[in-house]
Amino acid sequence: MKPADVPARDWKALLLRHEMILLYVLIAEWLFFYFAGTSVNRRGVVIGFGTLDRQFDVLRHSCEIGLLALALTPVIITGGIDLSVGSLLGLCAILFGKLWHDAGLPIPVAAGLTLVIGTLAGGLNAVLVTALRLPPLIVTLGTYSLFRGLAEAITRGAVTYTDFPAGFLFLGQERWLGLPTQAWLFALVALAVWLLVHRTTFGRSYRAIGYSPEGARHAGLPVASRLAGVYLLAGGIAALAGIIYTARLGQAKADAGTGYELFAITAVVLGGTSIFGGTGSVHGTLLGVAAIAVLKNGLACLPVVMELNAAEEIAGLLTGALLLLALTGGVAFRMVPRLRRSRGAPSPTPPSS
């Protein structure tokens, strides 16, 4: 072993880490859309992906899915899953609207209550997963339908709450200190979840549980309460996403956030968190969210896509391809040296059979 090998390997390993590769992809993606998706219109005004307004739009639109992805990261690190966050976003948006509009509560009180209700709804998942030891996939598939169904029932599928005060809409539609207001809230939650996962004993236990639930139990870690914690947190963050959603669109409706959970899971997995638990990072999730958001918005700015009028469809297609590439890419990197070795190895006689 040459001593010089070691740092070189470390350096290479760092550059080839999943998050780093994702960062290169993100930069490449952004540059591509910057050059291909920006143009000057007849009046000489720059339009498309390259404008600051557009960039803020990307940010604004990724906050809700980003929050759900943040909520899901600890859950998936423990080896679980929460399919109900998108439905819960919708339910919380409706409840928030109802509390403000029908019950006549002030906005801050309604928002506070909504956060509590969201956390309690997460608690339902927590109880079913930890106390009854049911598989999270099935539990949250159930609450996925339940929460959406409740939202539909409350509004009878027809009511939407609108006419929110301007002070509230500021949260979703205006800028504060140069950035879209909700981006600050998103950054705050991202920082909190990052600290939780990477800098506390909670995050450490999530990883241990994800790798080996029995091993964690034998170490005396409070497995049940840690698991309960991640589902409660997911509920709370989903409620926050519901409020921000309402503020951005200026209305609360029962189908808010439909399908968001799948985008969020995609972002988390794209960010390098293993669906089997244990491995994962919050910064990876953030990069995953950004990669999907840039792709989706960038495509809408490409002239060729605008002609086809199929930005959503193409975005879905490419997101899926990106995810599969990310999943197989890791395997491919491990395969390459093996292939090289087996090709280079001398084989004077084939193994007899």
Add this chain to the structure above:
Amino acid sequence: MTAVPLLEIRSLAKSFGGARALRGVDFELRAGEVHALLGENGAGKSTLIKIVTGAHQPDAGVIRVAGREVSGLDPSAARRLGIACIYQQPALFPDLSVAENIGLRLDPGHALRRVGWRKLREQAGDLLRKIGAAIDPESEVRALSMPEQQLVEIAGAVGTGARIVIMDEPTASLTQKEQHLLHAVVRDLRRDGVGIIYISHRLEEIFALADRVTVLRDGESTGTGAIGELTERELIRRMVGREVAQIYPPAERPPGGVVLATRAIGCAAGGVRDVSLEIRAGEILGLAGLVGAGRTELARVIFGLTPADSGAIELDGTPVTLRSPRDAVRHGIAYVPEDRRRHGVVLEMAVAENMTMAVHRKLFPGSWLRSAVEQTLAKNFVRDLAVKCAGPQAPAGSLSGGNQQKVSLARWLATKPRVLILDEPTQGVDIGAKAEIHRIIRRLAGEGLAVLLISSDLPEVLGMSDRIGVMRGGHLAGILPGGSDAHEVMALALGQTAKGAA
């Protein structure tokens, strides 16, 4: 002996990253011999076996099977060449029946062809009878004991006509009687001209069974010899490069007051009933018994993994409720489990992270991780327990079995426990590390810990314990004074009167 060996290995070398696991190993296996492979943990035995079974590719060297050089060996090619390996922990499908498991070996099947289950079932039954195993081919593998599962593996290997059978510590978790049965099977195989590579840390077993011995040390073979020409002392010297006296460290001082007492505790789920025992500070209470006698189950009850449903547990004379491992840890009870890969450590996590896992509250007030504190603690334990690893950041899974055990032990020593339960602490651990672990255990007892030592290694229980509890069928058959005779212990374990035990 035939002129052409069944398996011939010349100058085999293999590195993992920067670490050289094998640096020129020569090995030769003849037809109809039992060839013991000896070496400390990390000497390269596992790597050698993994190369022969095709799991790893060598960097250099030559492998010849029946005189023909083979290269690019992969698991399926190894199987076709008649190489079979019986692992310490059998790799069977737990939800399938014994017959189905053996059947899958005999006939891997084809997607579009029907499986002749009836015929396979008959063949499986025949094979089990042939190796003298009294196992119902219809029973589910999940329901079998570890030794029974090993017999199923052997039956499968025999059925596929394996010419080279590798046994990796097959008797590590077997009772005396099961060991004899397995030895008989090995001798049968030998008579049929099969070459057997036999890995074991039990020297008496090697002297009873092997024809020749090859000792590995630090990835090199230190030579092969006929068993008749070697003494136990010589073997140990070759293994460790120095002579290690197998002397158990004596107790330093008389035990203090009773720390842990169980009052007729039982647990229906664990099959433990009516166990009353007391452990004093500074005392090592050995726990002997056959596999399945309920020793691990008793430990799990005390540690709160399967809480007691009758009786009471007292710490310092005060009754305590232990409903979970967390309760037990809070009361200063530590449990180093038997299955270190599944329970003892989290393989994917770093050595340091594993070592601090049970002391999160103590080490990290306010739940904030403190890297410097963690590294210091880990480095101290790595030094004190002589853990061989690339550093505190190395994943626990990259360590050898004995070193994983030390990590598991360090995790619990970090809790500064009052009661330490050790479940088979030296199983699969080489002789050098074993003596070291014995010294550590005695030192801990000397510091006032109450130690409950569960072991299937009878000399270890006899040599280490101040008193010896013997379990049988889920209850405590009796407690014998330290230094008791092996026969007395076995008699209690088997449920015989002292006269009947021989």
